[in-house]
Structure formats: structure tokens, C-alpha cells
Amino acid sequence: MARILLFASAREAAGRSRDTIAGATVADVLDSAKHQFGPTFAAVLPSCTVWLNGEECTPDTQVVDSDEVAVLPPVSGGAEEFGGLSLAEVRTRRTELQTAEDTVSFVRRLAQGRLDIARDEERRRKSGEPAQVDVTDGIARVFSTERGTGSNRPPRDTAVITDHPLISELELLCVEVSFGGLRDLDDADLATCCARLADFESRMSTQRKDLFVRIDALSNELVQRYRSSSNVDALLDEGR
16 A cells, blocks of 8 residues: 655645555556545646655556655745745644635625625516515525535635624625615615625635635645655644
């Protein structure tokens, strides 16, 4: 059983930093890994560099039980900005940014859901369709048909603070535009409600993308340190 080491986005996709996988060649190990870790990992793999025992290799390179197969996503930037940080500091900073991204993504989805409901009310009025007597029926239909622009990143355990300032900001916005009384708004006020929710959702999307860039830069720093470090276990020891 060869030891497979996973870094940055490959680690996130697989949900772990290391495993042992059988295979006679590097290609065999990677094929087994794709089957074991699922389609998200398989989608990340083509952009990665694969090393065998610290050296680049080809898919047909033979593998024995004592070998290490490392999957390294592309590295772009990060070294100059984070080179002065200790390994613990790099991890801490990335965790802080991931926590911030968890909250922004959660608030963004809340805003998307409310915007979907408001837009559906606009659609209903334009089509002349009668309002649903049971409002929950309409909500269920909206969420079964509307689609936001999600992330291809795998889910992680999250703990969003319910009184976070961004959540409070969204709640205040909904009060200001009378989101709770959509059916009582005239067409102009309903349009304003949609526009302001769309603007808020767009701001959350921009923040989220910025956080992704910074998180990826820190993950890339960890990849670079793997390439120059003899203490691989210390780099991979992230609670998985």
C-alpha cells in the first residue's frame, strides 16, 4: 500500500491529507484515489503535479509499498507574502480566513434565497398568476427551481455566528425594504426590494471570491513548503 499525500485543493477535495492506497503504478494509485475520494477530487486531479518520493514522475512509474505519492495543485504566488510566517502562523491565518468565508457564504445564500422569493413575486405579478394561499408552498417551489452560483469546493463543518454583523446587516435591509410584506408592496417598491437584495448579494459574492484567493494563496504556501521540507508529517498534521 503506497502512501498518498494530498495538499491544498486536493486535500480539500479528498477531505483528508493522507491515506494508503494500493497500486502497481502511479496511475493505478491515482485511479484508486479517484474512486475512493469521489468526483470532486477527480475534477481537481488533472491540474495537479504528482511526485513520487519527492521527485516528479510519470503515470507508468512503478510503485512499491514504501513509496510516497504526493498530489500537488498548481502554485501561484504566496511565497513572498507568507515566507516570513511560521507553519503554525500560516495555518492559523488560513483557518481565520476560512471561518470568515463560511460566514460570508452563509449570508450570501440567505440573501440569494430572499432575492429568489422577491423575484418570484415579480414574476407572478407579470404572469397574472394568483398568489398562493399557503405562502410556504410558494417558497418550496422557489427553492426547488432557483439556482445560485455555488462553489465547487467540498462542504466543511462550519459554525456560523448567528449574531454576526453581516447577518444583522441583511436583517436590517429586509426590514427597510419591507421584505416581510412582499405581497403588500406596490410594483415600484418591489423592484426596489429586488435591486437592494441583488446589490447586497453581489457584495457578498465579491467578498467571498476575495477570501477564496487569499485562502488559496495560503494553501499554495503549504505546497511550496512541502517541496522544500523534509518534515512532511508536520505539514500534513492538520487534524485529519
